[in-house]
Amino acid sequence: MATGTRPGPVGWLDERLGLSALREFAAHKTVPVHSATAWYYFGGITLFLFVIQVLTGVLLLLYYRPSPTEAYESVQFIMTRVQFGWLVRSIHSWSANLMILTAFIHMFSVVFLHSYRRPREMTWLSGLALLGLAMGFGFSGYLLPWNKLSYFATKVGTDMAASMPLIGHQVARFLRGGDDVGGATLTRFFGFHVAVLPGLTTLLLVAHLGLVQSHGMSSPPWIKRAGAQMRFFPNFFLRELMAWYVALGVLGSLAALFPWELGEKADPFAPAPAGIRPEWYFLAPFYTLKLIPSHVWKIEGELLGLIGFALLVVWWVMLPFWASDSAGMVRTRRVTGAGVALLAYLVTFSMLGYWR
Numbered sequence: 001m002a003t004g005t006r007p008g009p010v011g012w013l014d015e016r017l018g019l020s021a022l023r024e025f026a027a028h029k030t031v032p033v034h035s036a037t038a039w040y041y042f043g044g045i046t047l048f049l050f051v052i053q054v055l056t057g058v059l060l061l062l063y064y065r066p067s068p069t070e071a072y073e074s075v076q077f078i079m080t081r082v083q084f085g086w087l088v089r090s091i092h093s094w095s096a097n098l099m100i101l102t103a104f105i106h107m108f109s110v111v112f113l114h115s116y117r118r119p120r121e122m123t124w125l126s127g128l129a130l131l132g133l134a135m136g137f138g139f140s141g142y143l144l145p146w147n148k149l150s151y152f153a154t155k156v157g158t159d160m161a162a163s164m165p166l167i168g169h170q171v172a173r174f175l176r177g178g179d180d181v182g183g184a185t186l187t188r189f190f191g192f193h194v195a196v197l198p199g200l201t202t203l204l205l206v207a208h209l210g211l212v213q214s215h216g217m218s219s220p221p222w223i224k225r226a227g228a229q230m231r232f233f234p235n236f237f238l239r240e241l242m243a244w245y246v247a248l249g250v251l252g253s254l255a256a257l258f259p260w261e262l263g264e265k266a267d268p269f270a271p272a273p274a275g276i277r278p279e280w281y282f283l284a285p286f287y288t289l290k291l292i293p294s295h296v297w298k299i300e301g302e303l304l305g306l307i308g309f310a311l312l313v314v315w316w317v318m319l320p321f322w323a324s325d326s327a328g329m330v331r332t333r334r335v336t337g338a339g340v341a342l343l344a345y346l347v348t349f350s351m352l353g354y355w356r
Contacts, residue, residue, distance in 0.1 A: 026233035032219040033228040039109035040217060040236075041243040042102050046134075048244045049099035050201070052251070053137070056092040057194065064144070066190035068183040071146035072265040079262060086259055093260035095251055096138055100281050102247075103131045104346075111319070111339040114330055115218040121320040123215065126208040128317055133201045138279055140193040143186060151266035152276045154189075155181045160289070163302045182268065221330055277353060284346045285309055287353030316342070 014020050031040065063082060065074040078085035107127065110116055116124040143154045158181060162172035177184030230236050278286050285305075292301035315322075323335045 026237075027231070029213075029216075029232035030229035031217050031232055031236045032223070033230045034219065034223055036109075036113055036220060037230075039106075039113060041240055042106040042109060043212075044240045045243055045247045046099055046102045046106055047205070048247060049095045049102060049251070050134075050205075052095045053092065053099060054198070056088050056095065059088050060092060061194065066144070066187050068146060068186055068266075071144060071186060072262075075145045075262060087255060090255040090258075090260040091251060094254045094258075096141060097280070098247070098251060098254075100131075100134050100138055103134050104281075107131060108339060108343055112336060113218065113220045114323075114332060114335065115220075116320040116323065117218060117221070117330055118320070118324070118328070120211070120215050120218060123208065123211040124320050125317065126204055126211060130201065130204055130208060133197055133204065135281055136197050137193065137201075138281060140189040140197065142279060143181075143189045144193065145262060146186060146266050147263040148266050148270070148273060149263050149276070151181060151268070152272045153278050154185065155272075156276060156286075157278055157282070158185075160286075160302075160306070163300075164306055165303060180268075221332060280350055280354065283353035284349035287349050287356070290353075 010019075031037070060078065063074055063078050063085070065071060075089065078089055080086070082088075110124065110127065139154075139157060142150045144150075158172050158175050161175060162168045164171060173179065175185070175188070176182070177188040277283060288309075289302055289305045292305045294301050296304050319335065319338075324330050
């Protein structure tokens with residue numbers, strides 16, 4: 001045996017996989033300790049819920065059939081005939097919503113802790129792109145059960161896309177696979193949901209995690225000098241595992257106590273049910289567009305609203321670049337005020353859109 005090599009399976013794997021280098025990296029990686037350290041856990045919780053999405057989605061794929069004549073019946077079969085199928089489907093649906101919720105919490109924690117600061121601009125941009133992909137998962141997956149509510153909600157969502165200036169008709173036709181929501185839309189959304197979006201998310205997630213590892217976790221600017229540090233492994237990692245355990249407990253309780261309903265099968269020829277609305281993460285812009293008059297001066301109200309939302313998104317994406325002055329000092333009050341205003345708008349208008 002060569003001198004210096006570790007005997008047994010661990011040494012064999014270490015020699016081939018470089019496990020000692022990983023241990024060395026984990027031993028030196030640290031996490032800042034301060035009053036807001038708990039907010040660091042939400043990024044990991046979002047990743048944990050994404051893994052649950054992948055695992056339960058694979059199980060659902062064993063029985064799901066993406067066609068208008070079989071989609072609803074296949075989900076019904078999963079929920080009534082497959083052992084624990086109702087629970088798997090309920091976990092998949094609830095974890096999708098919780099994943100988007102924790103992604104929003106993670107985004108606002110980055111804003112309020114000012115963790116977007118140089119040199120983490122690309123980390124911020126990749127994180128926002130991941131949030132957009134998570135909402136794309138929600139939008140595309142919502143139609144797959146092919147029930148009445150999801151059908152007409154998708155119709156409303158694609159109609160909003162059609163209202164975009166210049167390219168609206170092309171975007172809506174691309175999403176629908178035709179002029180209206182139908183079988184082509186279902187198969188197209190299925191392809192987005194199980195192939196395109198997972199592939200893009202995996203690539204972007206690797207890049208995002210690489211950026212986080214490269215630059216480390218940022219301390220808030222009000223901590224003027226380096227404070228206490230916690231070793232990532234095992235100290236922070238074990239705390240993260242406990243956060244995952246809590247998230248799993250919440251997810252399991254929601255899935256078991258409030259099973260996700262299937263509703264009625266979609267009928268394209270039936271009238272839209274009263275009070276149709278999109279999922280909660282699209283409610284704020286949806287309700288805002290409902291409040292805008294049909295015409296403002298000579299501009300269509302819906303078009304004006306979409307332009308406003310586009311400008312808002314661009315402004316928010318560019319946050320790391322306008323959050324600092326020419327001297328590189330962070331405008332903490334301005335950014336915190338903007339974050340509070342946006343959070344208040346999203347919460348208030350989402351609640352109004354749900355109740356009205």
